[in-house]
Amino acid sequence: LPALQPKLYNTVSSPEFEEAKKSVVDQSNRWFDLNGLKFDSDTYKLERIANQQPPSPPGSQPSGNNELVGRQLRDYQLELAEPALLGRNSIVIAPTGSGKTLVAVYVALRLLKAEPQAKVAFLASTTNLVQQQYEEFRSVLPPPWHNSVCPPVHGGADSRNRMPFAQALKGHSIIVMSTQILLNALKREPDSFNGLGVSAFRLIIFDECHNCSNDHPSKGVMVHYMRRKKILESSVEEQQKGSKLPQILGLTASPGTGKASRLEAAVEHLIKLCANLDCPYPVTVQRCIKSLNEVTSNPDCQIHYAPGDPTKVDVFINLLNRLMNMGEGLLRDYCDSLEQWQSEGLPVSSVPPRGTPAYLNYCTNVKYNMHNITDQTVCKNILACSRYLGCCNEAQMIAQCFRAVDALRYLETELRTEDEMAKPPASEAEERLRRHLDDVMQQLIRFCGTKEASSSPPLDKLVEILREQFTGQPNSRAIVFVKQKFYARVLADFVDECAELRLKATYVTGATSGESTGGTNAAEQRARLEDFRRGLYKVIACTSVTEEGLDIPDCNLVVRYCHVTNEVSMVQTKGRGRARNSAYHVIVAETQEWLKDKERINQERDAMMSQAVRTVAAMSARELEIQMLEYQVRMMNTDEDNQEAGGGDVNQANNNRGQVLDSDHDILCSKCFTQLSHSTRLRLIGDIHRVVVDVEMFASGGRLRGQAGGEAKRVPGVEVIGVDLVCDSCGFKVAKVVSYGRLFFPLLTVEAVLFRRSITMRLVDPCYPDVRRGYPDVRRGYPDVRRGYPDPDVRRGYPDVRRGYPNVRRGYPDVRYGYGYDQ
Secondary structure, rough: OHHHOHOOOOOHEEEEHHHHHHHHHHHOOOOOOOOOEEEEOOHHHHHHHHHHOOOOOOOOOOOOOOOOOOOOOOOOHHEEEEEEHHOOOEEEEEEOOOOOHHHOOHHHHHHHHOOOOEEEEEEEOOOOHHHHHHHHEEEEEEOHHHHHHEEEEEEOOOOOHOOHHHHHHHHOOOOEEEEEHHHHHHHHHHHOOOOOOHHHOOOEEOHHHHOOOOOHHHHHHHHHHHHHHHHHOOOHHHHHHHOOOOOOEEEEEEOOOOOOOOOOHHHHHHHHHHHHHHOOOOEOOOOOHHHHHHHHHOOEEEEEOOOOHHHHHHHHHHHHHHHHHHHHHHHHHHHOOHHHHHHHOOOOOOOOOOOHHHHHHHHHHHHHHHOOOOOHOOOOOOOOHHHHHHHHHHHHHHHHOOHHHHHHHHHHHHHOOOOHHHOOOOOOHHHHHHHHHHHHHHHHHHHHHHHHHOHHHHHHHHHHHHHHHHHHHOOOOOEOOOOOOHHHHHHHHHHHOOOOOOEEEEEEEOOOOOOOOOOHHHHHHHHHHHHHHOOOOOEEEEOOHOOOOEEEEEEEEEEEOOOOOOOOHHHHHOOOOOOOEEEEEEEHHHHHHHHHHHHHHHHHHHHHHHHHHHHHHHHHHHHHHHHHHHHHHHHHHHHHHHHHHOOOOOHHHHOOOOOOOOEEEEEOOOOOOOOEEHHHHHHOOOEEEEEEHHHOOOOOOOOOOEEEEEHHHHHHOOOEEEEEEEEEEOOOEEEEEEEEOOOEEEOOOOOEEEEEEEOOOOOOOOOOOOOOOOOOOOEEEEEEEOOOOOOOEOOOOEOOOOOOOOOOOOOOOOOOOOOOOOO
């Protein structure tokens, strides 16, 4: 140590450094004190001691990091950047609002200055985050680097006009894009990477990297990374070429605990995250904690208990219970008529309490456990009962949290649309339930005309919180998080109409549903969020689409309205309050007492998560790498199994495009069971949308007919033109017409169709997350075709024909020649 001290603040030659390092490591593997600061004795820490400037005193602004335009890294940000600046794979774990993106920008800039030809990828999960982080890179990078940032690459409203991925990679140094775009390119456009795969990048930055698990696109990108790592380790030729893996940098405020109940399980979850990202350096602020606390805030959670309104609940709920009593009775009768082996799995014997998420799961399980039933008449009746019971249960939940008039509006939207009432019932059960609903609706409408139907204790509590906040601080911004899209629209309308508040409100939700049910597309999301930033709206109601990464500097009030999820969501939600002295409130209705316990559990897990982070951060890199190896081996074994099954290998998928291996499913209308098409006609657009290529659906006497009046909007990858497609037999909306590459396709509404095996005649619902008995993996609401349908890759509206795929017969013309698109 005395020999090393004189050279601590000066760069030393490599032989001297190696000798000093060997001397120290040989003496001890314990912590030691050097110049008043504690350092670990592993290689990384020694390199930092020997080659880096000494850290600045806490609270000071270090000199020499003014390379960014108008911004300067604080000392805690430099501490977070240290491993990445040394080329280490690391995860930056720091509170929301601490400037993790600025750390990533600085690391990217330092890399590009050292290697001007390098490529950097910044990956975000949503379109809004891609746009926000692109603007951050452009605003703080100095010339000429700010011109090297590629325009945002994502699957939002402007995706049809975006730059081709190969061109973006060739002409820019930094590409800010959605994670799914990079994963799609790795799978579908391997030529864009010149055979290098992820090695085409020198640095890959994962924003909100705690999502790197299960089926998230970031996990898919890292699977490609691990494949490349295996090739580089085993191929002498690749090693001689000097090929390298990209450096990985993860950013997160909440790595999570994986629902752990013990510290050991939380530590294991964090080690698994490090393994998924191949990052043996989880970095937290340790030396400069005082500086960090000066710029971040962690508001206490204030839980508000809203007692119920007995008058409203008694009248409205009792009326709905009459309809639900009939539905449950019919459901039991139909299930009793089945053979025992057919009714197996139908959970009709134990019915959970109404007006709860458990009852919604009950209705869903009834629908998803009909695979043994071959009698279509019974299936139609059971589906009708399940649908009506589910809608009535949702209406009860809305009445508990909002107003009776809002619940009535929901029932009219779901069960009494003009199109539905114009068509005859599709089953005996639907006829009886519809007739009974008509009687109940008349009484509900009369009740909703009374004063009691317009009151709501949870809404009254929200008004109280907003009034207190805006009375003292009129320029405040408030974000209210709700569970569902419909709730967001209801709440925004209520705040807008509330004469006591006089505040303008709007809502932002996901784009997977129409405006009638509260969906907002990417362009609307950006416009409303920008208006919220500027103060045109003071209150915004959101679903989980805005939980992560959204930066509204003036937001100082966050409210969770009758909705609590997990500890990661809690941390992310609290972090939307960027302003100093922000407040965080949770409103719980009387009928939702379990939410209070859930929030308490989240707080306990948050504390456990912090302890787990400290435990893993204290490990040496060598120790952590050994524990990570087990998970990485398991990941690669799973990947190899997928490749052998034909679903995981990129080259195999490219060779098999256009083929349909599992082709024995009929596509049915879920209401009347009319066959609409066949699974061989399914095609994929943008790795997201399942469209049907089948002109027989529209031929004379066909199975679908168009109906004007649908909502025209842009969704990721395609444009909905405003035409609904309804089943010609029952009038049920089963698809929308979308435009892609100047051609038009029917896009199935996944909730409106069923799949039936042609041989066994057993049903499979495509909404079910994992239907293993009768259909290959079904994920994210669409049948996963990686095992059953190797992605046909619809290009400009037609299946990929680059590899000699034959004419698209059965009513579709040959597109290999004369279309003006280089296949």
